Amino acid sequence: MSISGKVAVSGFAEMQPQKSPGDHTPLSIAADVGLEAIADAGLEKAEIDGLIVGSSISNPGWYWSLAAAEYLGLKTKFLQQYLMPTGMLWRAAAAIEAGLCNNVLCVVGDTWDSKLLMKKGPPPFPYLGEEMEAPYGVVGAPPGYAMITRRHMHEFGTTAEQLAKVAVDQRYNACHNPTALFGHKEIGIEDVLASRMICDPVHLLEAVSPCTGGAAFVVTSVEGAKRSDNPPVVLLGAGEAGNRWSLAAAKSLTTSPVKESAEGAFKMAGLTPADMDFAQLYDCFTAVVIISLEDAGFCAKGEGGRFVEANDLTFKGNSPCNTHGGQLSFGQPGIGGGMSQVVEAIRQLMGRGGARQVQGATRGFVNNNGGIMAKECSLVLGVG
Amino acid sequence: MNTKPIPEMSDLSRHYWEQAQREALVLQRCTRCGTYQFYPRAWCTSCFCQELEWTPVSGRAEVFSFSIVHYPPFESYTDSVPYILATVKLEEGPQMMCNLLECDLDAVRVGLPVQVCYEVREGDFKVPQFRPVGGGA
Numbered sequence: 001m002s003i004s005g006k007v008a009v010s011g012f013a014e015m016q017p018q019k020s021p022g023d024h025t026p027l028s029i030a031a032d033v034g035l036e037a038i039a040d041a042g043l044e045k046a047e048i049d050g051l052i053v054g055s056s057i058s059n060p061g062w063y064w065s066l067a068a069a070e071y072l073g074l075k076t077k078f079l080q081q082y083l084m085p086t087g088m089l090w091r092a093a094a095a096i097e098a099g100l101c102n103n104v105l106c107v108v109g110d111t112w113d114s115k116l117l118m119k120k121g122p123p124p125f126p127y128l129g130e131e132m133e134a135p136y137g138v139v140g141a142p143p144g145y146a147m148i149t150r151r152h153m154h155e156f157g158t159t160a161e162q163l164a165k166v167a168v169d170q171r172y173n174a175c176h177n178p179t180a181l182f183g184h185k186e187i188g189i190e191d192v193l194a195s196r197m198i199c200d201p202v203h204l205l206e207a208v209s210p211c212t213g214g215a216a217f218v219v220t221s222v223e224g225a226k227r228s229d230n231p232p233v234v235l236l237g238a239g240e241a242g243n244r245w246s247l248a249a250a251k252s253l254t255t256s257p258v259k260e261s262a263e264g265a266f267k268m269a270g271l272t273p274a275d276m277d278f279a280q281l282y283d284c285f286t287a288v289v290i291i292s293l294e295d296a297g298f299c300a301k302g303e304g305g306r307f308v309e310a311n312d313l314t315f316k317g318n319s320p321c322n323t324h325g326g327q328l329s330f331g332q333p334g335i336g337g338g339m340s341q342v343v344e345a346i347r348q349l350m351g352r353g354g355a356r357q358v359q360g361a362t363r364g365f366v367n368n369n370g371g372i373m374a375k376e377c378s379l380v381l382g383v384g
Numbered sequence: 385m386n387t388k389p390i391p392e393m394s395d396l397s398r399h400y401w402e403q404a405q406r407e408a409l410v411l412q413r414c415t416r417c418g419t420y421q422f423y424p425r426a427w428c429t430s431c432f433c434q435e436l437e438w439t440p441v442s443g444r445a446e447v448f449s450f451s452i453v454h455y456p457p458f459e460s461y462t463d464s465v466p467y468i469l470a471t472v473k474l475e476e477g478p479q480m481m482c483n484l485l486e487c488d489l490d491a492v493r494v495g496l497p498v499q500v501c502y503e504v505r506e507g508d509f510k511v512p513q514f515r516p517v518g519g520g521a
Contacts, residue, residue, distance in 0.1 A: 131391045132423040133481045135511055136469060137453060137461050143469050146451030154449070154494040199469075200452035246423065248471050248481045253449055 004268050007093040008225035008232035009217050009381075011041025014343050016179040017213035017331030021111035026056040026334070027071040029109030029214035034072055037216035042228040043103055048218070050078035050101035052088040054108030057210075057335045068107070077101045085215075085339040086368040086377040090238035092219035102224060109214030110334020133248065141284060142207055144247045144372035146199035149287035151253040153201065158290065158305030160201060164192035166286040167205050167328055169313035174325025176315065176356040181211055181331035206328070208284040213333030215343045233349045236271065236363075236382045239264020242375030250374075254302075258295035258367055261376040265365070266297070269380035273297045276380075277361035278320040278348060280341035282369035283327050292367050293321075296378065315356040323348060323356050338368035342379070349383040386505045387460045397424040399438050404512050409500045411478060413439040422478035443500030445472035445514060448479055450492050468492055472514055486515040 013036030015029055030053060038045055053068040061067060065081040078101040082088050085108060092104035138144060152158045171187045174180035187205065195204040225232035241260035244250055266272055273279075273296060281292040290304035298319070299307040313321040324330045324344040327337045345364045347353055353361075366379045393401045403410045411420045414428035415435045427434055450470035456462045468484040470492070484492055485501060498514040505511055 131393065131397060135389045135391045136481045136483050136513075137388070137456075137464070137467060138469055138481055142455065143451050143453055146453075147449040147469070147471055150451060151449040151494065196454070197452075198455045200454065200466075202451070248422075248479045250479075253471075 001097065002268060003090060003093040003097050003238065004236055005234055006097050006222060007219050008222050008234045009089070009346050010220050010225040010228035010230055010232055011037050011039070011043070012215065012217040012343050012346050013037040013040055014179070014215035014340070015213045015333070017181045017211045017333055019181070019211055021113070021212045024111055024212055026059055026109045026111055026214075027068060029111070029212070030068055030107045030216070031072050033109065033214050033216040034105055034107045037107070037218050038105060040228070040230065041218035041220065043218065043220075045073065048074055048103050048105045049076055050092060050095055050104030051076045052080045052082050052092055052104060052106045054085065054088070054110070054339065055081055055083050055335055056110045058111045058113065074105070078104065083335060084368040084370055084375070084377045085342040086238070086366055086379045087240060089217070089219060089235060089342060089379060090377070093235050093238070096219065096221060102220065104219045105216060106219060107214070107216035108333065108339040111212045112210045112334060133246065138247070141372060142199040142202060145285040145287065146202045147247070148253045148291070148373060149201050149285065152287055152291065155254055156302035156305065160193055161189050162305035162309045163201070163206060163286040163290065164189045164203070165308050166283070166289045166313065167192050169308075169317070170283065170322045170326040171329045172314045173323050173356055174329030177324050177330065180325040180329055181209065182329045183325060202285055206286040208327045208332045208337065211331040211333055213331060215333075215339045217343060217346055230350050231383050233346045233381050233383050235379065237265040237267065237269030237380035238378070239268065240377040242371070244374050245371060247372050254291060256291050256295050256373040257376040258292045258378065261378040262296035262365070262367065265378040265380045271363065271380055273365065275363050276365045277363050278323055278345070278358050279365045279367070280322055280345045281367045282338050282341060283322055284332065284337065284369070286328070288369060288373065289321065289326070291373065292369070296365060296367065315353070315358050320358045323353065323358060341366050341368065345379075345381050349381055386503070388464070388505055389460065390505055390507065390509050391511070396426060400424050403438070404502065404510050407502050407510065409441050409443045409512055410438045411441050411474070411476060412436040420474075420476040420478050422474070422480050441474060441476045444475045444517075445498050445500070447484070447492065447494055447496040447498060448473045449494060450484065452489055452492070470514070472498055482512065482514045484515060485513050486519055491516065
């Protein structure tokens with residue numbers, strides 16, 4: 001049994017990211033975007049019988065999915081809390097195909113307090129490596145990604161300019177996205193390299209900016225998707241891979257589980273990277289885009305730096321990538337930042353990309369990353 | 385006073401940290417297949433037996449990757465930036481996280497030979513760290 005071609009995304013909604021929480025709470029955001037997505041899918045709230053809700057950084061509760069179901073007033077037959085929005089989509093598909101439920105709302109909402117990371121301690125993210133890694137000041141994501149970036153530069157000669165190019169092209173895309181957090185001013189490679197060093201070799205403009213926001217989409221059977229006025233965005237392939245937690249334990253810092261997750265997704269879809277009209281790639285840091293392009297097969301291993309240098313990643317370009325601006329310029333709402341990549345793929349395939357629409361886009365690749373390039377989940381989506 | 389974090393040790397890792405107080409670096413080694421492993425755990429990562437024994441190791445390693453951290457992860461590190469965070473590959477195979485001490489920021493590179501040393505933190509607690517072989521770098 002394959003889930004390829006069996007379900008479709010029939011509606012979505014996304015909140016405009018903002019720097020401060022204001023009056024929002026993670027659940028109020030989930031309700032706002034959730035109800036809007038259900039309406040966009042042409043469904044009534046009572047028809048939603050499955051819910052997958054993203055974890056919240058600001059409220060990491062055990063019973064979060066129950067709290068969300070209660071807040072939204074949903075009666076569910078399938079209920080889960082999950083981190084990766086790409087993983088939400090195929091899990092929803094599997095639940096529908098297994099006959100557990102018919103219409104699944106996948107939703108992420110989160111608020112962000114920038115002071116969270118500067119507490120005296122203990123570190124806000126307890127994890128397996130806490131005892132052996134936190135004492136060395138490796139807390140949060142930037143130091144780990146910086147070591148991945150350094151190693152890629154060492155092994156393949158990837159340059160600071162090539163890494164910066166990712167941020168520059170994505171900023172151009174963000175300037176055509178009215179909801180992007182950083183979409184008001186284009187930047188050049190020199191601006192990226194002149195920005196403050198966070199964790200050498202990662203500059204400020206190559207590091208994601210956590211924010212408050214959220215988004216939702218509705219997964220239903222291909223038949224059920226006809227209820228919506230939107231063109232159905234069909235799940236063609238999914239793949240997932242992950243096998244470590246501790247960064248120090250990684251045997252390679254430059255080959256990621258995207259290799260397996262993308263291979264699985266393309267195999268299920270019966271398609272290749274050459275068939276894709278765009279790629280929406282998790283981009284907490286610029287090196288992640290370069291490594292994901294390599295491991296997904298858009299270019300050879302080690303060639304990612306030269307690939308982004310030689311190709312145009314903007315929505316008008318020959319290799320459209322992160323057409324909403326990526327999390328680097330759109331913003332990263334809480335821990336579920338990868339939701340913006342899934343929603344942008346859906347939006348593009350529905351032809352609702354507005355000023356940044358990739359003309360004629362019918363197939364797209366989406367990747368979400370978790371841990372420090374420790375777990376990856378890839379999707380191939382299509383329309384028409 | 386160095387107020388950087390003191391690890392909360394578990395029963396499984398207690399011996400590792402106790403030996404560090406005596407300035408000895410020890411790793412678990414599988415008596416069946418010979419694999420060294422880090423961090424300490426209950427099962428061999430290679431053959432999944434539980435016949436592990438603590439073994440002193442050379443403390444020689446080389447830098448696998450590194451970052452010069454300019455942004456403090458929390459307040460006790462505010463006075464320490466910029467500092468070098470590194471993953472080092474021990475001669476015996478396992479990799480571990482550390483800070484490179486007594487190392488010029490300009491001198492650090494992938495492949496740099498390093499040697500274990502010990503940083504004294506609050507309460508005279510010693511934390512294994514690494515410094516360039518021959519010092520200075």
